[in-house]
Amino acid sequence: MIATTDPYMQLLGLQTLLVEPGKAVLTTVVKPEHLNIHGSCHGGFLYSLADAAFALASNSHGTPAVALSTQMQYFKAVKAGESLEAHASEENLGRRTATYRIEIRSGGRMVALFLGTVFRLEASGS
Template sequence: MDKALKIAHFMREHDKVAVWLGVDLLEVRPGYARVAITVREDMLNAAGVCQGGVTFSLADFAFAVASNSHGKLALAVSAQIYYPASSRLGDRLIAEAREVNLTEKTGIYEVEVRKEDGTLVAFFTGQVVRRDMELKVD
């Protein structure tokens, strides 16, 4: 198993929110992550649609995996999200995180969250600060 995938599996097993969400790791490589969840009843808000915090958490986890995939500890310093569409019970949501810019100290990422039919549910942008610390995942 390559380093980026090892890091992703470690994060998936130890991130309590990712565990609660039931995140599936679909694809991981340096600077990139694609993850998914299926919307459950306990993820719905009072209007009967997926709660925005759930969608944000999925995007944030994809962002975390992509930004830490190089093996250097990366911590979010900012994030913003837009919700152009909603999702409902049973929808499969796929979050795809891409590295936009990487320096020794920072990284910028975009995450699209889509339903399986391609509908854009959320567009997330985030920035990380990269610490001078290697991740220990073994």
Template sequence: MTLTPKERAERSAQAMWAPDRASHWMGMALHEVDEGTATLSLEVQPHHCNGHGMCHGGVTFALADSAFAFACNSRNRTTVAQQNSITYVAPAHQGDTLTARAEERALNGRSGIYDVQVTNQTGAVIAEFRGLSRQIKGRLFDETGEDAS
């Protein structure tokens, strides 16, 4: 059976989501994946906030990083972060719902570039994240009926 790119992305996400304890622990929700794209969200809880009463930058980064991970693994090729950076544009606060939308910008061989925009429930931009990926050995699930690792 040949999978469409969207089916492959969804199967890849299923393979990653169940054992992704960090994203679950932080309270993230996976909404949509397709080839080279992913959307996740997080409602900012009291334990996500720093001493200034704002969402901790590391929480925003983690949400963007998770969206990046699902986007760059959408082709069923084990892919990891090579380098990531984030620019914080506005603060998020307790009760805000943050949404991270990752989009592939370039894929050449085993290296990719992905941009992730994090917005709040009103659509205000909270952060811009850029992730550089690198495919490594392995697959997330077996597409052939044989061991694909």
């Protein structure tokens, strides 16, 4: 079983709602310290939320996985006080690589989209 949090997630206030094989859902609330110079949620905070969901989903099969590539698209501005959810889903699972889609949502609207591919390491003891 994998850990469902890490020190960085705790620092940012990210909470895990679900981890199942190939899936993860995280939640958080945007705080004033998460804002950029324009007064909206910093892209790095959104990226960190998506990346944490990516890590949990991609490691959920018990095989260690590390990121090969990621891509992030930002659609809507997010303000302080808004609740966010990151929904990670497995798009493709291969023997050595896997690809995931992570939607960041606020109040039912998708505010950002993250796509990531991992390299799946040999399971320990194999």
